[in-house]
Amino acid sequence: MQDESFKRALYEVLEDTGKRKVAARTLSHFLIFLILLNIGLAVLETVPQVRTTFGHHLRFLQLGSGFIFLIEYILRLYVADLHPPLRRYGPLWSRLRYAAHPDAIIDLIGALPLLFVLFLPNQAFTIVVILRLLRFLKLARYSPALRSLISAVVGERKALLGSSMIISGVILLSATLMYLVEHDVQPEKFRSILHGIYWAITTITTVGYGDVVPVSNLGKIVGSVVMLMGYGLIALPVGIIASAFAREIHSRDFVVTWSMVARVPLFEDLKATEIAEVSKLLQAQAIRKGGVIAEKGDVADRMYFISEGEVAIKLQHETVYLGEGSFFGELALINQSRRTATVTAYRDCQLLVLESDTLQELMNRDEALAKKIMDEARERVAAGKKVLGELAEEELQQAGVYASADEMSEEPELSFDKDDETDKDPAR
Numbered sequence: 001m002q003d004e005s006f007k008r009a010l011y012e013v014l015e016d017t018g019k020r021k022v023a024a025r026t027l028s029h030f031l032i033f034l035i036l037l038n039i040g041l042a043v044l045e046t047v048p049q050v051r052t053t054f055g056h057h058l059r060f061l062q063l064g065s066g067f068i069f070l071i072e073y074i075l076r077l078y079v080a081d082l083h084p085p086l087r088r089y090g091p092l093w094s095r096l097r098y099a100a101h102p103d104a105i106i107d108l109i110g111a112l113p114l115l116f117v118l119f120l121p122n123q124a125f126t127i128v129v130i131l132r133l134l135r136f137l138k139l140a141r142y143s144p145a146l147r148s149l150i151s152a153v154v155g156e157r158k159a160l161l162g163s164s165m166i167i168s169g170v171i172l173l174s175a176t177l178m179y180l181v182e183h184d185v186q187p188e189k190f191r192s193i194l195h196g197i198y199w200a201i202t203t204i205t206t207v208g209y210g211d212v213v214p215v216s217n218l219g220k221i222v223g224s225v226v227m228l229m230g231y232g233l234i235a236l237p238v239g240i241i242a243s244a245f246a247r248e249i250h251s252r253d254f255v256v257t258w259s260m261v262a263r264v265p266l267f268e269d270l271k272a273t274e275i276a277e278v279s280k281l282l283q284a285q286a287i288r289k290g291g292v293i294a295e296k297g298d299v300a301d302r303m304y305f306i307s308e309g310e311v312a313i314k315l316q317h318e319t320v321y322l323g324e325g326s327f328f329g330e331l332a333l334i335n336q337s338r339r340t341a342t343v344t345a346y347r348d349c350q351l352l353v354l355e356s357d358t359l360q361e362l363m364n365r366d367e368a369l370a371k372k373i374m375d376e377a378r379e380r381v382a383a384g385k386k387v388l389g390e391l392a393e394e395e396l397q398q399a400g401v402y403a404s405a406d407e408m409s410e411e412p413e414l415s416f417d418k419d420d421e422t423d424k425d426p427a428r
Contacts, residue, residue, distance in 0.1 A: 038135050069111045077099065080099075110134075148248040156240050200226065313342075
């Protein structure tokens with residue numbers, strides 16, 4: 001049992017899941033620093049003067065870093081069977097499947113330089129330098145933006161392949177035309193179509209080294225047309241990647257937002273399309289560290305989702321800390337009570353805010369949605385759900401807080417009821 005708890009704790013730290021956020025964040029920052037340090041050392045080690053003067057120290061640092069990356073790879077294999085998608089394959093096959101994952105292969109590449117240094121002679125210096133520089137790929141694990149860019153490129157691979165074929169065709173055609181026009185005038189510069197391809201590439205990419213240029217009038221006309229075409233051709237793959245990257249970021253943000261809304265008990269029985277409608281009502285809000293999000297005594301008329309950062313909720317006897325992916329203020333959507341706690345930003349926060357008036361406007365337009373939400377609210381009251389101020393049980397349990405029975409009270413009555421008061425405006 002103790003081994004299992006240690007393994008679970010190790011998994012949460014390595015994969016940044018669970019409640020060990022501080023340890024996971026510290027480890028990720030340390031590994032990012034170590035990766036960048038190794039890349040810098042690998043570059044410096046290629047300078048003969050630096051290698052001669054500090055070769056022993058650089059070798060010691062590289063060996064130490066290699067041991068750390070090797071231990072990291074072994075530990076990730078050790079906890080691989082705890083990954084939800086891999087649990088059903090058992091201890092052995094789950095680890096084999098994880099080892100074939102791109103992230104695991106990159107981790108193995110990061111550990112290989114140590115094995116080359118220990119077991120191969122000095123002739124492997126070039127291979128070791130290349131593998132050390134490839135440790136840069138490990139940063140993709142800690143950069144969602146970089147992973148999104150890779151996903152965008154992979155997703156648009158067919159379009160990029162098509163644009164590459166178009167560019168290759170234009171290069172070949174331009175090189176052939178320039179060879180036919182300039183071969184007799186400059187036989188030493190345009191000896192073959194292959195030499196013309198070099199000129200076409202430098203011209204279409206708008207680099208233009210100037211070492212090979214057309215001198216005839218017809219050649220200059222062809223060169224001018226090729227230069228103008230180059231601007232449009234280079235913009236083709238750039239536009240594809242840029243649009244795909246923006247779409248990937250938008251999709252990722254929507255999925256994260258959708259999943260946060262779906263976790264709220266008040267919305268958990270809604271359809272995917274209905275949750276998406278609620279997600280559209282969210283408004284972004286940035287709060288600096290120490291800033292007040294909600295003041296004690298204010299009317300609780302909105303709920304918050306934490307997309308980034310951490311907040312502190314100061315209760316009567318303790319302070320509750322909620323991190324990324326958590327929510328608070330759910331009861332503010334169904335009653336207008338006073339806040340019993342002050343909420344501040346423990347770190348810089350990016351919040352998504354859902355106002356009760358905005359939600360009620362949506363419910364006014366969609367009676368079916370309104371009925372589902374109100375039915376869920378009534379069921380929770382009937383089930384005896386407890387509250388502490390404007391915080392429900394689920395919100396406290398996110399932070400591992402379980403208030404005593406005498407501190408908690410029954411959930412207050414709903415602020416509006418469409419079935420019982422048909423002539424009452426639900427938006428009030």
